[in-house]
Amino acid sequence: MNGPSSKETGELYDLTIIGGGPAGMYAAFYAGMRDMKVKLIEGKDELGGFLHHYAEKTIWDVGGIPPLRCDQLIRHLAEQARTFDPTIVFGQRVDGLELLPGGAYRLRTDSGKTHDTKTILVAVGRGITEMTKLDIRGADRYELTNLHYTVQNPEAFRDKRVLISGGGNSAVDWANELVDVAKQVIVAHRREEFGAMERSVSRMLEKADVRTPYELQELHGEGEAIGAVSIRHGESGDMELIEVDAVVVSHGYSRSYGDLLHWGLDIGKHGIHVSDQTVTNLPGIFAAGDCASYSNKVKLIAGAFTDAVLAVNSAMSYIDAEAPDMAYVSSHNEKFREMNKQLHHGSKAVETQ
Known part of the structure; x- marks a missing residue:
């Protein structure tokens, strides 16, 4: 410095x-x-x-x-x-x-x-x-544990079940960074199309569990950490409960x-x-x-x-x-x-x- x-x-x-x-x-x-x-x-x-x-x-x-x-x-x-x-x-x-x-x-x-x-x-x-924060009541309580707005150290996600919410360059890049480290990477995006480079999207689709059009709806906590999330289908409205160890939010800035x-x-x-x-x-x-x-x-x-x-x-x-x-x-x-x-x-x- x-x-x-x-x-x-x-x-x-x-x-x-x-x-x-x-x-x-x-x-x-x-x-x-x-x-x-x-x-x-x-x-x-x-x-x-x-x-x-x-x-x-x-x-x-x-x-x-x-x-x-x-x-x-x-x-x-x-x-x-x-x-x-x-x-x-x-x-x-x-x-x-x-x-x-x-x-x-x-x-x-x-x-x-x-x-x-x-x-x-x-x-x-x-x-x-300023990163766009997750607009879910009580989300801020998990920011010190396993709710992330950036990926600084991929090793911190080793062998974990990670859900990434978003569909831009950052979300796709982080998914590709983590697929070889995490136990599972799930990407939830509210639209069918991703706003990232085609090659990066193709790699993500090959290796990650991609859910579209889905939107992160609820966080279910176990103490001070998120233990599961609910995602909602944008067309049918169906909800799906997914157990996770970490959530990464990439909703722009x-x-x-x-x-x-x-x-x-x-x-x-x-x-x-x-x-x-x-x-x-x-x-x-x-x-x-x-x-x-x-x-x-x-x-x-x-x-x-x-x-x-x-x-x-x-x-x-x-x-x-x-x-x-x-x-x-x-x-x-x-x-x-x-x-x-x-x-x-x-x-x-x-x-x-």
Whole structure:
């Protein structure tokens, strides 16, 4: 865990990034390639953003990287983000925006600190998120025992009978994570169709006990733990009692952009409206990652990286209209010459041991 940077906050930065998820971290790295003076402000005490909700999941779809756990990807991205020594501030949530004479911005945070910057990249991901709780009376009493809203450690479900309620990506992914660990995995979804990747759904249908269209109706407790659940068929209304050792609820989440809503940004149902170059309706402010909405949006981590590059390049053009359109690729970029030498010497040393 890293504390706030010791660098002064009164300086004027070229780019201030709000949010330390994949888009924010990659933007910090790429802006360093462009010799920009960069600050990243993260409301929590660590980088990673919403990815921490799925730390135990395996990520397959980042180009050129073999399958790895989400927490490992976070570590790699955080290390990369620090390549060019940006200022990183933790534990501050941005809640105010002020336009300064000359066109720069002043950001205010809930800690009372101010941060001055020429441009702003909003990379707040899904915003302030809250998991949708199970709407059954008395459900909260089981949250400390065997009612779960996330799967942090699959081993905790070993040899157990697990019911998963939900039909989105998370529910399907968790089912696939647990089928090789748990004694039994039952998935109850209120619709026939699942809102997840086709390949993941196919694997789940092969291995898990899938019940559709069923909805979780009642929890039956044994002391402080759930011992059985009742699920209700959406068409016939028939009820079925199932003995369980654990229940996982994946009913989505609510999100809010908090004080960003008062900045004057054009925000719609799916996020902040931006151009195909990630430009918002406010001059010098850009958006990237899950919070950015545009017609050809790619909703993958790889898409967040692309958003970040576009946003940094747009910010650079905003500051200096004569600047090159993009940074030189790393294989030909002089900024990496000394780093490459160190990597080469390090690998040689390992080979000779």
